[in-house]
């Protein structure tokens with residue numbers, strides 16, 4: 001089948017590559033000419049595990065190509081995915097839907113035969129209804145279907161999650177739309193191991209918002225418990241483990257630390273909280289406000305822990321700062337808790353020497369005033385403390401790193417604000433290990 005994907009960012013480029021891998025012929029429309037040109041070389045403009053491999057396979061084979069011209073997409077296919085961005089409005093009052101509305105307003109008048117538009121972007125409830133009015137106003141042909149198919153992929157696992165999703169959720173209003181969706185997802189549905197959940201559009205819109213907010217709430221819940229552990233001397237990692245054995249709770253998403261970040265959860269929780277408040281759903285709004293407040297508080301908790309590890313003063317101290325991406329597996333630094341923390345420590349007078357295996361260029365661009373290192377060990381040179389701010393395995397599980405860092409660092413103190421560190425080799429190499437919500441550990445005697 002032929003498909004188009006409009007908006008080739010973190011979601012759209014991954015989706016386009018996955019659609020090609022599933023056997024479709026794909027055209028990606030990307031408004032930014034530089035991103036488009038990079039994708040046409042068979043490489044991604046951002047790091048996402050496994051994405052370059054798919055682009056390198058399908059772009060040269062002619063199964064996947066990219067254009068800046070939506071007219072090419074309208075001529076090429078009758079099924080168009082919309083994957084443009086929905087950032088938070090600058091005033092925080094919900095999403096800025098300009099990119100989604102713009103994509104639909106541009107595409108619809110170009111369509112000259114029956115077609116299906118499949119929205120994947122995360123939107124406020126009511127957006128599908130708004131877009132349906134735009135389609136009715138702008139369409140040259142009567143039969144343009146609109147479906148909402150929210151995306152649940154996780155950055156860092158985007159390719160895998162696109163090829164093997166947990167479920168396909170579609171909000172739609174007609175059998176024609178349902179048939180188009182069943183056809184495009186046939187390679188996935190044919191495996192027979194996942195459900196296609198079919199709802200009305202507003203249910204699909206709310207389900208996506210509710211799912212992301214629940215994930216954020218789970219993270220904030222264990223982080224709120226970490227606050228209690230800090231004050232009682234309890235160990236939050238053991239608390240989370242003990243809690244998660246209960247299948248109703250589970251262990252996934254229960255790692256305490258620096259809180260959630262990235263291009264999705266922060267803005268999705270904020271937008272859902274705002275929408276809930278506006279519509280008078282006071283319970284939901286209050287709960288989501290608390291989720292956000294706990295998340296903001298993690299920055300303060302991390303600064304306190306690092307300051308304590310430094311003996312009470314950050315000014316003039318050198319911090320080996322490992323991590324800039326909002327999480328491991330991506331180069332994405334949007335609303336990255338790691339970079340927010342680096343910035344705060346810089347403001348407090350520390351020299352923050354940062355390294356990240358994939359997000360270094362993005363960090364240099366967004367935070368040029370920080371200091372940077374070209375590799376992990378260089379970052380640790382003369383450091384008063386090593387801070388692990390993104391849970392890349394090369395920071396957290398490399399058994400050789402503690403000994404090598406011992407040769408360079410001024411003080412053998414590591415602060416892991418992601419609670420991801422395998423502490424034993426660090427303790428054995430003479431380091432003091434600090435983590436969030438649990439007592440500090442001193443080196444083995």
Ligand SMILES: NC(=O)c1ccc[n+]([C@@H]2O[C@H](COP(=O)([O-])OP(=O)(O)OC[C@H]3O[C@@H](n4cnc5c(N)ncnc54)[C@H](O)[C@@H]3O)[C@@H](O)[C@H]2O)c1
Nearest residue numbers: 007009010011029030031084085086099103121122151155
């Ligand atoms: N990033 C994720 O992991 C993820 C996961 C699930 C859902 N989502 C949702 O998917 C949507 C996209 O997120 P993202 O992270 O990919 O954003 P992004 O900013 O990385 O990508 C959006 C892309 O769309 C392009 N664009 C904007 N207007 C366009 C137009 N009219 N025509 C063609 N291209 C256009 C932009 O240049 C950009 O490259 C958001 O609603 C987000 O909430 C994202």
